[in-house]
Amino acid sequence: MELGLPLDPTFSTTRSEIHPKVSWTGILLYVCSIWSNYLIGYFAVYRPLKWLTAPDVTHGAVRVLGDLVTLGWFAFAFACLPWHRWEEGTFIGTKHRRGLVCYVVWCLGIMATLIVYGALGQIPAFETSFGSNDPVPGKRLVSVMAIVLMALVVLYWIIKLRYLTWYRRQLFLKIFCPVVAIFIISYVVCSSDEVCEYHLHHWWFGFVFVLISTTMLDNRFDYLMQGVFWAFIIESLFNYGFVFRYFFV
Numbered sequence: 001m002e003l004g005l006p007l008d009p010t011f012s013t014t015r016s017e018i019h020p021k022v023s024w025t026g027i028l029l030y031v032c033s034i035w036s037n038y039l040i041g042y043f044a045v046y047r048p049l050k051w052l053t054a055p056d057v058t059h060g061a062v063r064v065l066g067d068l069v070t071l072g073w074f075a076f077a078f079a080c081l082p083w084h085r086w087e088e089g090t091f092i093g094t095k096h097r098r099g100l101v102c103y104v105v106w107c108l109g110i111m112a113t114l115i116v117y118g119a120l121g122q123i124p125a126f127e128t129s130f131g132s133n134d135p136v137p138g139k140r141l142v143s144v145m146a147i148v149l150m151a152l153v154v155l156y157w158i159i160k161l162r163y164l165t166w167y168r169r170q171l172f173l174k175i176f177c178p179v180v181a182i183f184i185i186s187y188v189v190c191s192s193d194e195v196c197e198y199h200l201h202h203w204w205f206g207f208v209f210v211l212i213s214t215t216m217l218d219n220r221f222d223y224l225m226q227g228v229f230w231a232f233i234i235e236s237l238f239n240y241g242f243v244f245r246y247f248f249v
Contacts, residue, residue: 022080026087030079033107034071034230041114041231042238051118053239067237074207074233083171084214089223102223109227114235153209153225160216171215179208203242206232 042059046052059067078084090106091099120126125142157176161169183200190196209229216222236242 021085021088023087023092026090026092027076027079029090029092030086031072031075034075034110034234035068037107037110037114037230038067038071038234038238040111041118041234045115046118046235046239049118051121051239059238070237070242071234078210078214081214083168085217086214086226089217102220105220106223106227109224110231110234113228113231117231117235150205157212157216164216168215172212175212175215179212201236201240202232203236203240206230206236 042064047058079086086106089099090103091097157172161172164172186200187198190198206229210226210233213222213226213229217226
């Protein structure tokens with residue numbers, strides 16, 4: 001998977017990091033790819049298989065359009081980040097088969113995760129809040145597995161820091177440290193409230209992980225992981241819906 005290695009000899013230069021190549025073609029492809037995965041995931045997978053939290057409820061045109069607009073804003077923002085070189089690593093920037101592989105891996109990461117996560121969601125242990133006291137068999141094991149997987153992702157990022165330039169290393173730390181602070185502060189505040197159930201929804205984890213991973217996108221495995229993280233945002237939107245005024249969902 002070429003862990004930590006750049007796609008080409010010039011991919012880690014300071015100049016390309018500060019002045020990334022971002023075109024309207026790349027932005028449009030990024031946004032349309034996210035929209036396509038939403039439409040496929042909802043209309044071709046979750047709704048036919050009745051994997052939705054409310055399987056008998058069909059989203060109307062207004063709901064679908066609203067979801068697409070929300071995803072479009074998220075995708076547009078990520079694509080335009082001054083350090084996110086998604087376009088440079090795909091076939092748009094490389095003009096090479098290797099870039100096409102990165103794009104395909106990214107899309108497969110989204111769709112494969114949507115399918116796997118949807119199937120796991122049919123297991124009772126995955127349907128409960130990990131912060132609740134519901135006596136559901138296997139819930140503790142699921143919680144441990146989720147924590148271990150997130151810890152492995154963070155460990156991969158920390159190990160990879162040694163391969164990054166100073167500029168990208170600083171970007172990672174400037175995003176990672178505030179995110180960790182938010183998690184800690186929110187836990188402390190919620191713990192002080194008797195009626196607060198500390199449960200950060202998986203769309204929030206997906207959003208945070210996509211954001212952090214934009215700082216070190218330079219090999220196929222990174223593209224795959226970012227696709228996995230995007231799947232949590234997409235699935236959360238058509239399966240639940242974002243409630244921005246509540247931090248804990």
